[in-house]
Amino acid sequence: MAKNNNEVPINGLYDDEGRILDEQVAEARGEGEAESVEEAVEVSLSKEELAALCKESVCPECDVFKEAESIRLRALADSENVKKRLLRETEELKKYAGESILADLLPILDNLDLALAHTGNLSAECKNFVVGVDMTRKIFLDAVKNHGLEAVQAAVGTEFDPEIHEAVGTVEEPSLKSNQVAQVVQNGYRLKGRLLRPAKVMVNKL
Known part of the structure; x- marks a missing residue:
């Protein structure tokens, strides 16, 4: 109707x-x-939205709550690990901040060592000059030591160590044992325990 x-x-x-x-x-x-x-x-409502609502109101015994808690703890652990790694890298950066500068200064020490290695049969005047060069080397070496630089042990007769020595050749020296350092070609240096440059040596091979 x-x-x-x-x-x-x-x-x-x-x-x-x-x-x-x-x-x-x-x-x-x-x-x-x-x-x-x-x-x-x-x-x-999507599955993600339902899960989010569930996580806000579920009880501690619920599997969803346990999963959310596990994710939260892993995120905290990852954050702590990143924090520790950044602190460690920052400390290492501060510790070896002068590494490149000291590496550039090593050729100066090499030249002073080379000058002192050729001092045989010199006159009295030249010997006085050599004394001055030796004093300059000692002052320079003391200055870089204050920044953690130290020479690598590479004396003649020491055992060859590939960790700190670089073999540039071999010789036959009867007075030395095989695999011992027979000649130091260039001194090596460490910076606060880290190898800055290996010592270049001649190794005795019998």
């Missing part, structure tokens, strides 16, 4: 076809529609 514009129903409600509805039926229909909306909202 079509709805009459002049007719005023008791409750003032019509259905879609123009039939009068009572208040209880209308309320029931309204509640049903509200429930449908709520169901639609729940279905629209």
Whole structure:
């Protein structure tokens, strides 16, 4: 039956076809529609959103809570490891900050050593000059020692050590044992325990 514009129903409600509805039926229909909306909202949530809501309200015994706690602890451990690594790298950087500068100064020591190695059959005047060169070398060496630089042990007769020695050739010296240092070609140096340059030596081979 079509709805009459002049007719005023008791409750003032019509259905879609123009039939009068009572208040209880209308309320029931309204509640049903509200429930449908709520169901639609729940279905629209993604798995990630549901998991996030679950993590906020689950009990400590729940597997989801345990997984979230495990992830949190791993993240804290990773953060602590990164912090320690950065601190260690910073300390190492400070410790060896002058490494490149000291490495550039080594040729000066080499030249002073070379000058002192050729001092045979010199006149008295030249010997005084050699004394000055030797004093200069000692002062220079003391200055770099204050920054942690020290010479590598590479005296003639010591056992060849590939960790601190670099073999540049071999010789046959009967007075020495095989694999001993027969000649020091160039001194080696350490910086605060770290090898800055190996000592270049001739190794005795019998």
